[in-house]
Amino acid sequence: MMTRRHFLKASAAGGFALASAPTARAQAYPTRPITLVVAFPAGSSSDATARVLAEQIRGSLGQPVVIENVSGADGSIGTGRVARARPDGYTIQIGATSTHMMNGALYSLPYDVVHDFAPISPLVTLPQVLYARKTMPAKDLNELIAWLKANPNKASAGIPTSFYRLVTASFQKETATQFTFVPYRGGPPAMQDLVAGQIDLLFYGPDFLPLVRAGSIRGYAVASDTRLVLAHDIPTFGEMGLPLSFSRAGWHGLFAPKDTPKEIIDRLNAATVQALADPLVRSRLADLGFEIFPREQQTPKALGAFQRAEIDKWWPLIKEFGIKAE
Numbered sequence: 001m002m003t004r005r006h007f008l009k010a011s012a013a014g015g016f017a018l019a020s021a022p023t024a025r026a027q028a029y030p031t032r033p034i035t036l037v038v039a040f041p042a043g044s045s046s047d048a049t050a051r052v053l054a055e056q057i058r059g060s061l062g063q064p065v066v067i068e069n070v071s072g073a074d075g076s077i078g079t080g081r082v083a084r085a086r087p088d089g090y091t092i093q094i095g096a097t098s099t100h101m102m103n104g105a106l107y108s109l110p111y112d113v114v115h116d117f118a119p120i121s122p123l124v125t126l127p128q129v130l131y132a133r134k135t136m137p138a139k140d141l142n143e144l145i146a147w148l149k150a151n152p153n154k155a156s157a158g159i160p161t162s163f164y165r166l167v168t169a170s171f172q173k174e175t176a177t178q179f180t181f182v183p184y185r186g187g188p189p190a191m192q193d194l195v196a197g198q199i200d201l202l203f204y205g206p207d208f209l210p211l212v213r214a215g216s217i218r219g220y221a222v223a224s225d226t227r228l229v230l231a232h233d234i235p236t237f238g239e240m241g242l243p244l245s246f247s248r249a250g251w252h253g254l255f256a257p258k259d260t261p262k263e264i265i266d267r268l269n270a271a272t273v274q275a276l277a278d279p280l281v282r283s284r285l286a287d288l289g290f291e292i293f294p295r296e297q298q299t300p301k302a303l304g305a306f307q308r309a310e311i312d313k314w315w316p317l318i319k320e321f322g323i324k325a326e
Helices: 004-028 045-061 073-084 097-106 141-150 162-175 187-195 206-213 262-277 279-287 300-321
Strands: 034-038 065-069 091-096 117-133 156-159 180-183 201-204 217-223 249-257
Touching: 034 045, 034 073, 045 065, 045 091, 045 117, 045 249, 045 262, 045 279, 073 091, 073 097, 073 249, 091 097, 091 117, 097 162, 097 249, 097 300, 117 162, 117 187, 117 206, 117 262, 117 300, 141 162, 141 217, 156 162, 156 187, 162 180, 162 201, 162 300, 187 201, 187 206, 187 217, 206 217, 249 262, 249 300, 262 279
Parallel strands: 034 065, 034 091, 156 180, 156 201
Antiparallel strands: 091 249, 117 201, 117 217, 117 249
């Protein structure tokens, strides 16, 4: 028969086992493949970032990182999937300006872009480039603006995501020009149409600069404070006389579902920081024109603060420009 003394000892041991169970599970994590959701098509900036990082993260965690492209509705379909996923560290997401900032102001979402996610680490920023079809008659940005003013509503601009709607609307307002917005499911299909001459303009990240160098499209200006290392011959908007406030950079960060245990977030963060420090990863991201966040900012807290600051900065402009979801 169990005495009171034995009962208390057994109860204490059981309580200790229960209390330590989450820690034990976190220490064992991961024991199976991790799904990295990209809410845009293959070939997009988000997809490129994911594929550069996945292999290095796999090496650190000791489990495969499987990239899954779940595109549609400005990235809200794939993002919703992550919001509904079990918070066990086996479903994470490459978040972007559109998915974790813009969409919260544009859509009636079944999730909250801030409160339904656990930040892991910021990754990269992407300076925006104004591209155009190669047959556009303007030789530089000022000639392009003059041509657009002389031909109101005759040009068209591709809109890969909600973020690019904001960037393009900002450009349209600051240049007092008018042209048609053509929505796309992502950057690659929009760029295909630009190369084919089906649309006239496209704002996108620097990862399409090789097409400029190949002569397939034009690059008129970069929305950055300084010229890009990959494109010294493309001026900034500031150099061409547009307000420096026009600097618009996209960004990517790594997120997990809310309530993911801190120990797992910390493990994922450590793997991400290690990946971002790898020379090969840094070289490949630099080749795409992406700029890695400084090491001291590669924390869950920093990503959360950055995301909230972006919302405070851009949501009022979304309202001011009257930007609506397509």
